[in-house]
Amino acid sequence: MANKGLLFVISGPSGAGKGTLCQHLLNANLGLRYSISATTRSPRPGELDGKDYFFLSKEEFMEMVNNDGFLEWAEIYGNYYGTPRKFVEEVLAQGEDLVLEIDIQGAKQVREKFPEGIFIFILPPSMEELRNRLVKRGSEPDEVVNCRLAWAKEELSYANEYDYIIVNDLLEDAVCKIKAIVLAERCKVRSPLK
Ligand code: ADP
Ligand code: 5GP
Numbered sequence: 632m633a634n635k636g637l638l639f640v641i642s643g644p645s646g647a648g649k650g651t652l653c654q655h656l657l658n659a660n661l662g663l664r665y666s667i668s669a670t671t672r673s674p675r676p677g678e679l680d681g682k683d684y685f686f687l688s689k690e691e692f693m694e695m696v697n698n699d700g701f702l703e704w705a706e707i708y709g710n711y712y713g714t715p716r717k718f719v720e721e722v723l724a725q726g727e728d729l730v731l732e733i734d735i736q737g738a739k740q741v742r743e744k745f746p747e748g749i750f751i752f753i754l755p756p757s758m759e760e761l762r763n764r765l766v767k768r769g770s771e772p773d774e775v776v777n778c779r780l781a782w783a784k785e786e787l788s789y790a791n792e793y794d795y796i797i798v799n800d801l802l803e804d805a806v807c808k809i810k811a812i813v814l815a816e817r818c819k820v821r822s823p824l825k
Contacts (some may be wrong), residue, residue, distance in 0.1 A: 638747075642750070644783035645779040662812055666722075670712045672686075714733060751812060
């Protein structure tokens with residue numbers, strides 16, 4: 632197990648800023664890798680297959696499920712999302728640190744397989760601000776925004792099961808905190824005797 636990479640798992644309600652924070656983290660020259668998820672939802676304007684997600688049909692997704700191709704997968708807001716298993720295993724085996732941005736159901740499955748993972752929950756400063764961010768992002772129609780906000784309340788109740796909580800109020804503070812977590816975890820003593 633020597634020199635196996637660290638697995639950082641980031642969750643939080645839709646609109647909390649996970650994608651924005653991940654982007655800053657990945658651009659920070661910390662040598663982090665990112666796992667591109669597969670999904671059955673339609674691409675948003677500007678999203679690219681193989682960059683933002685692997686966009687699959689339900690049939691293609693289920694075929695991958697049946698072939699044990701996912702480390703974890705979940706149904707979220709009526710679509711399927713999953714983490715391709717092979718990439719995660721290869722990156723960690725190479726000793727590289729990897730970021731997964733997945734929901735609470737997926738994080739639970741990952742924790743069972745990788746209890747040594749580092750689980751980070753992103754909170755919005757308030758429900759009102761969460762709504763503002765989702766509306767301002769403009770990527771979903773009103774009914775989808777409402778569905779995401781309703782589910783956010785359930786997701787928030789899981790925050791205390793994570794190792795770290797970051798309130799994403801001022802973006803640059805939140806970016807500092809997530810970078811600090813990565814750096815501290817890299818310095819942590821992981822002795823087999825502990
Ligand atoms: P998520 O990936 O959690 O769904 P996004 O990263 O897409 O969330 O962020 C949702 C919206 O909020 C985006 O329009 C983003 O630009 C904006 N946003 C993210 N972080 C902040 C912040 N700290 N302050 C204000 N707006 C933010
Ligand atoms: P969005 O549709 O806004 O891109 O993502 C919706 C939700 O799906 C977010 O909570 C995001 O973290 C989650 N998600 C994205 N990829 C995966 C994945 O591979 N597995 C799981 N379980 N959730 C994912």
